[in-house]
Amino acid sequence: MTPPLPRALRPKPPRPGSKPGRNGASANGATGGGDPKALKKARKQAQREAMKQQALEVPIAMLGWLDERTGSTPFLRAFLFRKTPQGTNWYYTLGSATMFAFVNQAVTGVVLAMYYNPSTTQAYGSVRHIINDVFLGELVRGMHKWGSTVMVVLVFLHMGRTFFFGAYKYPRELNWIIGVVLLILTMAMSFTGYLLPFDQRAFWATVVGVNINASGPILGPYLADFLRGGAEFGTTTLSRFYAIHMLVIPGLIAALIGAHLYLVAKLGTSAPPWLKAEKARELAEEEI
C-alpha cells in the first residue's frame, strides 16, 4: 500500500447537483445556482475543504502503515499521554535536562571524533587542529568540554531532587540504583575524557588519577595496569582511554538511560511529597 498522496492532492470535480458550500451560499445571500460568482466561490470552498480532509489522511495513513507492521501506536500513546501526577513542577525537568546534556555530549563528541587522532604523537596536534582550523571547531570542543561540566552539575541536582523528594522509595528503588550506576559512569566519562587532549595538565592529572586507582587494596594495581595498558604510560594508554571514553561507557549510559526511562514511564514520576502529606492528613481526618 502506498500513501495516497498524489491523488489526494488533486481536487475532485464537482458533481452535478451538488450543493454549493455552506459559507459561500449564506454569506452573500444568493439563492442557489443563479449567480456564477457565488457558485465559483462555493466550489472553491468545497475544494479547499476536500483537500484539507485528504491532507489529514496522509499522516493518519502513514501512522496506520507503521502500526500495521510494528504495533507501536499503543506504546507511543501510552508513553505520550500517560498522566503525570498533580503538582509536577520544574524540579521534574532536571532528569530530562541531564539526558539532553548527554545528547549534546554525544553529538559534539561525534564531530570531535571525526578529527581526533588517539596516538601520543598525533593527539595533541589533532586537538590543536580542531581548535584552530576546523570550521566552528573551537565552539564544538568548547561545547563538549563545558557540556561535561553542565551534565555533572545536572546529574547531582537531579539526584538531590530525587533524594529530598523521597522519590527513591517504594516502588522506585530500582530506578535509584540505576541512577547511581549512571552517576558513576558519568564520572568515569569525565575521568577518561580528561586525558584525550594530551596536554600537560591532562597527562599529569591522569597519571595521578591512575596512581590513585593503583593504591586500592588487592584489585587496585591490576586496575591501574589495565587502564595504562601495561606498567607505563604510553600509546596504548591513550587509545585505551579513547575506546573506553567513546564506545564502552556511552553505550552503557545509553542503555541504562533506556532502562531508567522505561521504569519512569512504567511506574510514573512520584508526586511532590508535600501534596502527599496533605493528602494523608485529609484521609486520616476522614477516618476519625
Add this chain to the structure above:
Amino acid sequence: MDQRQREQYLREYGIQKSKGKPFFPYAILKDGTMACITLAVIILLAVILGAEIGPKADPTTTSYDPRPEWYFFFLFELLRVIKPPAIVFIATIGIPTVCMVLLILLPFIDRNPERHPARRPVATFTGITVIALMTYLTVSGALAGPPGTISLKTPPQYQAGKLVAAESGCQGCHKIGENGNPGPGPNLTHIGARLPRNAIARTLVNPTAPMPSFSALKRQNPKKFNQLVDFLAQLK
C-alpha cells in the same frame, strides 16, 4: 514499608495521578524549555570561556599542574586531609567506594515510609551535611594554590635543582619552605635531614601512590633528575 503501607501508597498515588495532566503536551513543554536553557548555558560557557589547551604533554618535564577537573576536587582534597601513607588507600579508594555502596543501598537503609523532607529529619540532615561537606572540600581544593615558585634561600650550586623542583609540580602535594600545599604529601622543607640522597632518588622513581613516578625524567634527562635530587638532599 509493610504491605499495608505499600498498598496505601499505590492507592494515593493513583488518585494523584488521575488528577494530573498528561505528559504530552504539559510536561514535555517544560522539559523542552529546560532543554533550551541547558543548550543556551552550554553554548554561552563555550563562547565565553572557550576551549583552551595547554602545552603538549611531556613525560620528561616538569612544569605541570596535576589538577583534575574541578568536580573531582573534593576527592583530591580528601587526600590532603588523610596523609599517612599507610592509610592513603582509605582516602583514594575506601571512602569513595563506601559512599557509592551506601548510595546504592540507600533505598534499603532508609525504610521510613515518610517522603516529606521535614518528616524524615535524619535523611534530610544527612543529605544537607553531605552537600555541605562536598562543597567545602571542593572550595578548599579550588583555593589550594598552584605550584610554581620556591622562595627558599638556596646555595648557588643547587639553584638549578630548585628550578626543576619548582617546575615539576611537587608543590601541588608538598610544602617546601613557605610555598606549596600542606598535603597530601609530607612537608619537604627538611627532607634531607630525614632521608639520605639515594632514598630520595628511590622515592622519586618508585613512589607510593598517589605520588606520580618521575622515572621518565631519570631516563630521559638524568642531569635534571640528579639536580633535583641534589637540591632535595641538601634541604636540612
